[in-house]
Amino acid sequence: xxxxxxSFNRVSKxxxxxxxxxxxxxxxxxxxxxRRGEILGYLGPNGxxxxxxxxxxxxxxxxxxxxxxxxxGPADQQARERIGFLPENPYFYMYLTAxxxxxxxxxxxxxxxxxxxxRIPELLHLVGLDHAExxxxxxFSRGMLxxxxxxxxxxxxxxxxxxxxxxxGLDPSGRKQMRDIILGCRDLGKTVVxxxxxxxxxxxxxxxxxxxxxxxxxxxxQVGEMLDSxxxxxxxxxxxLPDASRYAGCIAQQTKNQLLLKVGDEAEAKNMMWDIExxxxxxxxxxxxxxxxxxxxxxxxxx
Ligand SMILES: Nc1ncnc2c1ncn2[C@@H]1O[C@H](COP(=O)(O)OP(=O)(O)OP(=O)(O)O)[C@@H](O)[C@H]1O
Ligand SMILES: [Mg+2]
Numbered sequence: 001x002x003x004x005x006x007s008f009n010r011v012s013k014x015x016x017x018x019x020x021x022x023x024x025x026x027x028x029x030x031x032x033x034x035r036r037g038e039i040l041g042y043l044g045p046n047g048x049x050x051x052x053x054x055x056x057x058x059x060x061x062x063x064x065x066x067x068x069x070x071x072x073g074p075a076d077q078q079a080r081e082r083i084g085f086l087p088e089n090p091y092f093y094m095y096l097t098a099x100x101x102x103x104x105x106x107x108x109x110x111x112x113x114x115x116x117x118x119r120i121p122e123l124l125h126l127v128g129l130d131h132a133e134x135x136x137x138x139x140f141s142r143g144m145l146x147x148x149x150x151x152x153x154x155x156x157x158x159x160x161x162x163x164x165x166x167x168x169g170l171d172p173s174g175r176k177q178m179r180d181i182i183l184g185c186r187d188l189g190k191t192v193v194x195x196x197x198x199x200x201x202x203x204x205x206x207x208x209x210x211x212x213x214x215x216x217x218x219x220x221x222q223v224g225e226m227l228d229s230x231x232x233x234x235x236x237x238x239x240x241l242p243d244a245s246r247y248a249g250c251i252a253q254q255t256k257n258q259l260l261l262k263v264g265d266e267a268e269a270k271n272m273m274w275d276i277e278x279x280x281x282x283x284x285x286x287x288x289x290x291x292x293x294x295x296x297x298x299x300x301x302x303x
Contacts, residue, residue, distance in 0.1 A: 002036060003036075003069075003071055003072030004033040004034055004035055004036065004069075004072075005034045005035065005036045005037075005038075005070070005071060005159070005160055005191040006033065006034040006057065006068065006069070006070055006160065006191075006193070007032075007033045007034075007068065007069045007072075008030050008031055008032050008033075008053070008057075008066070008068055009031055009066055009067045009068070009069070010029050010030070010031050010065065010066040010067075011027055011029075011030045011031070011053075011056060011063045011065070011066030011067070011068065012025070012027055012028055012029055012030070012063060012064050012065045012066055013025075013026045013027040013049075013052055013056060013061065013063050013064055013215075014026065014064055025214075025215050026049050026052045026215050027049050027052055027053060027056065027063065027215045028214070028215040028216045029066070029216070030049075030053065030066070030212075030215070030216070030217055031066075031217070032210055032217055032220060034160075034191060034193055035191070035207075035208075036071075036191055037186065037189055037190075037191055038186075038191060038192075038207040038208060039182060039183075039186050039192045039193075039194070039205055039206045039207050040191075040192070040193045040194075040206060040207065040208050040209070040210060041194060041195075041196060041201070041202030041205075041206035041208070041209040041210070041223075042193055042194065042195040042196070042209075042210050042212065043195070043196060043197065043199065043202055043209055043210065043211045043212070044195070044197065044211060044212040044213055045197055045213065046197065048212045048213050048214060048215065049212050049214070049215040050164070050165075050195040050212060051088055051164055051195070052215075053212070054085070054162050054164055054193075054195070056068065057075065057083070057162065058080060058083065058085055058162070059075065059080065070082065070083070070160070071159075081109070081156070081158070082158050082159045082160060083158055083159075083160045083161075083162060084153035084154050084155070084156070084158035084160070084161045084162070085153055085161075085162045085163075085164075086149045086150055086152075086153045086161070086162070086163040086164060086166055087149075087164055088164040088165050088168075090145075090149045090152070092137045092145060092148070092149075093137065094136065094137045094138035095136055095137075095138065096136065096137060097133065097134050097135055097136055097137070098124060098129055098132050098133050098134070098135060098137065098140075098148055098151075099120055099124070099133045099134065101137060101148060101152065102116070102120045102123060102124070102148075102151055102152060102155055103116050103120065105152045105155045106119065106120070106155045106156065109155055109156040110156075111155070111156055116155075119155065119156075119157070120155075121133075123151045123154060123155065124151065126151070126154070126181065126184065127147040127148065127150055127151045127181055128147065128177060128181075129144060129147055129148060129151070132144060142169050142170065142174070143170050143171070143173075143174030143177065143178075146166060146169075146170060146174070146178060147177065147178070147181065149166075150163065150166065150178075150181055154185070158190070159189075159190060159191060160190065160191045160192075160193070161185055161190055161191070161192045161193070161194075162193050162194075163182070163192065163193070163194035163195070164194075164195050165194075165195055165196060166178055166182070166194050166196075167179075167196060167198060167201050168196075175201065179201070179204065179205050182194065182205060183205055202223070203223060206223045207222070207223060208220055208221065208222055208223060209221055209223050231288040231289065231290055232264075232289055232290065233262045233263065233264055233288070233289040234262070234263045234264075234265070234266055234269035234286070234287070234288055234289070235252070235260065235261070235262055235263075235285075235286070235287055235288075235289050236260070236261040236263065236269060236272060236273055236276070236283060236285070236286050237258060237259070237260050237261075237283070237284045237285045237286075238258070238259050238261070238273075238276050238281050238282060238283045238284055239257050239258050239259070239281065239282050239284055240280065240281050240282045241259055241276065241279070241280075241281040242279055242280055242281070243279070244259055246275075246279075247259070247261055247272065250262055250263055250272070258284070262289070266288075269286070273286060
């Protein structure tokens with residue numbers, strides 16, 4: 001049997017807060033596995049326990065009960081050397097250049113000078129920062145900082161990457177770059193877990209998605225395989241229709257020049273397209289409409 005990359009076994013964590021030490025359950029009997037080589041999206045609203053899960057894995061805080069294994073063994077110091085971590089709010093030494101910052105992190109990870117010298121250009125290339133090697137981090141944009149953060153997490157070539165909200169604060173092109181880096185990590189055989197509360201990011205790049213809410217795991221879904229089962233309707237956009245009233249029951253939206261039709265059944269939708277073309281109309285687009293992951297999780301958790 002292939003051991004999972006990470007296994008959480010009935011992990012619970014309670015914080016004590018306020019003057020009276022009132023207890024707050026941040027993780028509640030959490031059990032799940034991260035498979036080797038997968039990208040797992042870890043979803044949840046603010047305050048649901050995502051960062052706490054990562055901190056427990058990295059031994060930054062101790063769980064009250066439960067255990068964690070990494071590649072089938074204890075999550076000890078040796079195992080954690082195989083994990084790279086990008087925190088939610090990473091701290092950067094702003095006066096260091098990109099290369100210096102990676103040398104610094106490499107030294108912290110016990111890498112020799114020769115190892116660092118061959119690894120660092122490779123890493124800068126991987127995160128698309130070759131051109132900024134000698135630039136101080138204080139002159140970096142938010143997206144560039146986030147990318148150097150990932151490079152820091154990967155400095156000693158870890159097998160597992162834990163990224164806490166890697167997309168936060170990035171514009172669409174920054175998100176795309178980050179997505180490509182994460183997908184590139186999987187191509188290199190890494191196991192990646194990243195947290196987010198943005199479902200579309202998870203949908204486009206994850207193999208599986210786990211949802212946590214108030215410290216409890218709501219479920220894990222296989223993102224790719226679920227795509228077909230989540231089709232709710234077929235959508236046809238068309239123009240030049242001589243007689244739109246023929247499709248009155250299916251009209252979702254009508255503008256001066258275009259008509260958007262929604263049909264429940266694929267075969268019926270294909271017949272309708274044929275009919276439109278025959279009657280002199282023109283089909284502009286045709287495709288499935290799917291339930292979003294959000295709806296799926298909301299249905300699962302009964303809310
Ligand atoms: N050190 C702490 N002491 C007390 N309570 C804490 C502490 N750290 C986190 N919490 C509480 O535990 C809960 C889970 O926090 P956590 O940071 O894990 O959530 P999160 O899912 O990462 O949220 P976000 O999306 O905002 O980053 C929150 O209600 C938070 O207020
Ligand atoms: Mg967090």
